[in-house]
Amino acid sequence: MSSGGVGGGSLGAGLLYHKFVSFALEETRLRTTLTPHPSQEKFKSIKPNDDNTVFNALSFSAPKIRLLRSLTIEKKNSYQVLDFAAFSEPEYDLPIFCANVFTTHAQSIVVLDLNPLYDTTVHKDYKDKYYRSIMPLVHKYNELLPWGGKITSESLKFFSPIVIWTIFESTEHNHHVLHSAFVDYYKVWLELMDQAIKENNKATIARNQEEQHKYLTWRAEKDPGYPLLKKLIGESRAEDLVMEFLFEGVNTLGTKSFLDYFPEYARDDGSVNKKRSMIGKSFETRPWDANGEFIGDAEAQ
Ligand code: BLA
Numbered sequence: 001m002s003s004g005g006v007g008g009g010s011l012g013a014g015l016l017y018h019k020f021v022s023f024a025l026e027e028t029r030l031r032t033t034l035t036p037h038p039s040q041e042k043f044k045s046i047k048p049n050d051d052n053t054v055f056n057a058l059s060f061s062a063p064k065i066r067l068l069r070s071l072t073i074e075k076k077n078s079y080q081v082l083d084f085a086a087f088s089e090p091e092y093d094l095p096i097f098c099a100n101v102f103t104t105h106a107q108s109i110v111v112l113d114l115n116p117l118y119d120t121t122v123h124k125d126y127k128d129k130y131y132r133s134i135m136p137l138v139h140k141y142n143e144l145l146p147w148g149g150k151i152t153s154e155s156l157k158f159f160s161p162i163v164i165w166t167i168f169e170s171t172e173h174n175h176h177v178l179h180s181a182f183v184d185y186y187k188v189w190l191e192l193m194d195q196a197i198k199e200n201n202k203a204t205i206a207r208n209q210e211e212q213h214k215y216l217t218w219r220a221e222k223d224p225g226y227p228l229l230k231k232l233i234g235e236s237r238a239e240d241l242v243m244e245f246l247f248e249g250v251n252t253l254g255t256k257s258f259l260d261y262f263p264e265y266a267r268d269d270g271s272v273n274k275k276r277s278m279i280g281k282s283f284e285t286r287p288w289d290a291n292g293e294f295i296g297d298a299e300a301q
Helices: 018-027 040-044 124-130 136-141 155-158 172-195 202-222 224-235 236-247
Strands: 053-062 066-077 078-088 096-104 107-115 165-170
Touching: 018 053, 018 066, 018 078, 018 172, 040 236, 053 165, 053 224, 066 236, 096 172, 096 202, 107 172, 124 136, 155 165, 155 202, 165 172, 172 202, 224 236
Parallel strands: none
Antiparallel strands: 053 066, 066 078, 078 096, 096 107, 107 165
């Protein structure tokens, strides 16, 4: 379909991430039937305050997929954003597909992962179930997309041992590599989705749902993209976008609050500390070994 490349060797050509999204949607449609998600209607034509910026928002569901949604943002001659995620129904304990890229002319900040539903340092069974067989992906991309350096420490428990966290110079070559990694990671997620077997145990389903709710609650409150969204579309529309589109489910999948899950953010007056991180940044190097064992020690770094 699309011819690939970002055009003329320049990243200013625009719409860098559309081919990522169209690949993912086409590939998903080979395996399942996508139905527009109710949130799509409201968010598909967000108009930013600034004429040079374009938003594209799409959301779907499918038999095993509660929410698959994509947001791209392009500010002409300035930056481009991809925020793509897929969340399963709570009857499945599938990882959450997560691709986030913030690209300027100079550099791209990337998180690409199958975010674990259960913290893999605590839940070894979950780690073995999903990540043991796909660890070679790390080896494939470790050199081309190297660890991005110190990171908000809280993020680590939402990351898997195969996470690609990287900051690279925005060149056409690097974007080809990123596209290839996106394709590989998304195909793996689809394969896991295809193979997933429906859980019948009510308590397990409830636990899956609560874990997904915890993840949504974290990201809806602390996502690094939030301040920029507020700037682009104003505080109240940014809040709607975050709560009802990007992290839809945060108001319906559970009743616990941010502070119930993350009490360390409580201020004396009972409000949520606005800081992104209580621990600060750490992990100068990749804190998992080739087998996916966690080898990082936040305190020591
Ligand atoms: C930066 N985005 C970052 C960083 C990470 C992420 C790790 C580096 C800063 C840090 O250490 O936190 C992404 N962090 C994630 C993701 C998870 C996480 C995906 O914990 C999942 C659990 N990014 C977006 C969108 C925008 C965006 C939609 O996804 C803008 C609309 C922007 N991300 C953005 C910007 C920065 C950034 C501007 C650099 C500024 C900063 O570090 O605060």
